[in-house]
Amino acid sequence: MKWTDKSWKSIETIYQKIIEMHFIKELQNGTLPLEKFQFYMGQDSYYLENFARSLALIGARAERIDHSLDFIRFAEGAIVVEKALHDSYFQEFGLVNRGNIEPTTHHYINFLKSTSALDQVEVAMAAVLPCFWIYQEVGDYIYKNQLKENNPYQKWIDTYAGEEFETLVIKAKEICDLVAENCTEIQQQKMTDAFVAASKLEFMFWDSAYRLKYWEV
Ligand SMILES: Cc1ncc(CO)c(N)n1
Numbered sequence: 001m002k003w004t005d006k007s008w009k010s011i012e013t014i015y016q017k018i019i020e021m022h023f024i025k026e027l028q029n030g031t032l033p034l035e036k037f038q039f040y041m042g043q044d045s046y047y048l049e050n051f052a053r054s055l056a057l058i059g060a061r062a063e064r065i066d067h068s069l070d071f072i073r074f075a076e077g078a079i080v081v082e083k084a085l086h087d088s089y090f091q092e093f094g095l096v097n098r099g100n101i102e103p104t105t106h107h108y109i110n111f112l113k114s115t116s117a118l119d120q121v122e123v124a125m126a127a128v129l130p131c132f133w134i135y136q137e138v139g140d141y142i143y144k145n146q147l148k149e150n151n152p153y154q155k156w157i158d159t160y161a162g163e164e165f166e167t168l169v170i171k172a173k174e175i176c177d178l179v180a181e182n183c184t185e186i187q188q189q190k191m192t193d194a195f196v197a198a199s200k201l202e203f204m205f206w207d208s209a210y211r212l213k214y215w216e217v
């Protein structure tokens with residue numbers, strides 16, 4: 001079985017919980033309170049910036065030069081998406097600035113940066129894969145199950161439900177499967193562990209936005 005198939009099986013229950021989340025349901029039918037989406041966007045700006053830095057590090061560390069190019073392009077893409085947040089979404093949704101880095105964002109970006117810097121590069125590739133794959137699945141899920149038109153969050157949904165994003169996800173998955181073939185069982189398990197940890201953090205990222213979870217002290 002391919003590493004991606006095996007690893008998706010181990011996050012199946014996490015994914016099911018994600019698509020049942022209030023945040024996702026309300027994003028889907030357009031009723032998500034503005035304040036929660038604003039919190040999410042501000043945090044996502046920090047997330048995307050640091051996700052891009054992690055992707056660039058993985059690009060620098062990849063064994064194969066074609067994989068380096070792919071990851072450098074992923075990093076560029078993440079910066080472009082962050083710039084779009086700042087240049088258009090912030091204005092559109094009335095966000096003046098991105099605020100501070102709140103606890104879950106802090107946890108997630110530090111997990112990505114330390115994994116990308118210090119762990120085996122194949123493990124780092126596995127750690128960033130949920131950022132691609134879960135967003136694509138969630139984007140497609142929302143797109144297919146939308147109830148009504150005039151959703152204020154339509155543009156956000158379209159970013160991740162489109163063909164363009166799907167192409168990137170296919171590439172990221174292919175690279176993980178390819179590098180996993182040259183890994184031992186133990187190394188492959190470490191890749192899966194990183195994939196599962198990032199998937200839990202994806203859940204927490206939406207959950208924290210829904211709860212508006214700020215630092216308490
Ligand atoms: C938290 C998070 N994960 C993944 C993506 C998609 O890359 C995003 N924009 N934000």
Ligand SMILES: Cc1ncsc1CCO
Binds near residue numbers: 075
């Ligand atoms: C995964 C992901 N999310 C936003 S951009 C990006 C990679 C684009 O290159």
